[in-house]
Amino acid sequence: MTAEIIDGKKLAQLVLDEVAKAVVDMSRPPGLAVVLAGDDPASHVYVNGKAKRAKEVGFHAELKLLPADVSEVELLAVIDALNGRDEIDGILVQLPLPAHLNTLRIMAAVDPSKDVDGLHALNAGLLSQGAEGLIPCTPLGCMKLIKSVVPDLTGSHAVVIGSSNIVGKPVAALLLAEQATVTQAHIHTRDTQFICRGADILVSAVGKPGLVRGDWIKPRAVVIDVGTTRVRQPDGKMRTVGDVAFDEAVEVAGAITPVPGGVGPMTIACLMENTLRAARARNAHAAA
Structure with a gap:
């Protein structure tokens, strides 16, 4: 007996195709900002891949590269600025962060409605209650x-x-x-x-x-x-x-x-799906 191999690349492409199709009908493209602090080679590969995929599905994508010795105050200021920008619907802070930064404090600074990685305490609480929120x-x-x-x-x-x-x-x-x-x-x-x-x-x-x-x-x-x-x-x-x-x-x-x-491929596809969901929710709130 040999197991069925679950093809993550194939399933991810189906998700990405649905996201790209939905973007065509939107009044403006969803915006995703990816923030990376540090020079870890693997993290650079990950964030570049995410930004590239975002552009491929029609998103506005921005990559914020910060030095490894960035202070917590400086990183929080970057996040605060992104929280306030209407054209940015999703913010992803690439983990792990450099050791001198408090991960929980940084994640708590992201606007929960833009928390497309689903790691804010509010979204974690909604998930634990079975309520609607952004899922990791x-x-x-x-x-x-x-x-x-x-x-x-x-x-x-x-x-x-x-x-x-x-x-x-x-x-x-x-x-x-x-x-x-x-x-x-x-x-x-x-x-x-x-x-x-x-x-x-x-x-x-x-x-x-x-x-x-x-x-x-x-x-x-x-x-x-x-x-x-x-x-x-x-x-x-x-x-x-x-x-x-x-x-x-x-x-x-x-x-x-x-x-x-x-x-791996499904993680990136779901990031795009979450960003689309965040953009739709923010647009609906703005129109209300």
Whole structure:
């Protein structure tokens, strides 16, 4: 038995096509500002990719590059200026931030209506209550991937490995909202292997290469691998791998996301979808 490979690139393109189609009928293009503090090479690749995709779907896109030693006051001033600009509908502050900056304080400064990464405490609270708000992009992408193979999650047992504010907690909330029974594992969880073996849906988001082995997986389970870690191969080349031992898991699971090409493309597509939603909501409020 070989699992179905869930093609994140294909599904992401469907989302992007719908966003681009919607933009054509708008009175003005949605505006997205991406803010990056620091010189981390991977972060530069990510933000450039996001800005490029935004322009491809017809958005107005801006990239704000700040030095690694930017002060918190300076970064907050940039965010405040973006909050006040009518042509900017979405603000994304690329994480992780340099260590001297307080991430929670920075995220709290973003206007919740422009928080297209869904990380403001207000949006997190709305999600926990099952209310309408902007949903973090990676968890939203995970749910789209899951529902592409299992449209109805009612009564399913879902296990989420990881409890971060960015992925673990929000994806667990989204699964619960779909009437799944959710178990959340983390670094202090005992018998994680045993817990995972009972999962109909298994989401791993910890960034530990090869953590989830094939014998952790229930036959025919849906496996969503959020982890992305760069590791050096014996030939000296770098390779991106996930949390799941793919070659083992693919022989057991019913469906599985690859790394790369699974969750990553969906994260960017959902950022575009969130920006479109934010623009529509702001336009409706302005017209009221």
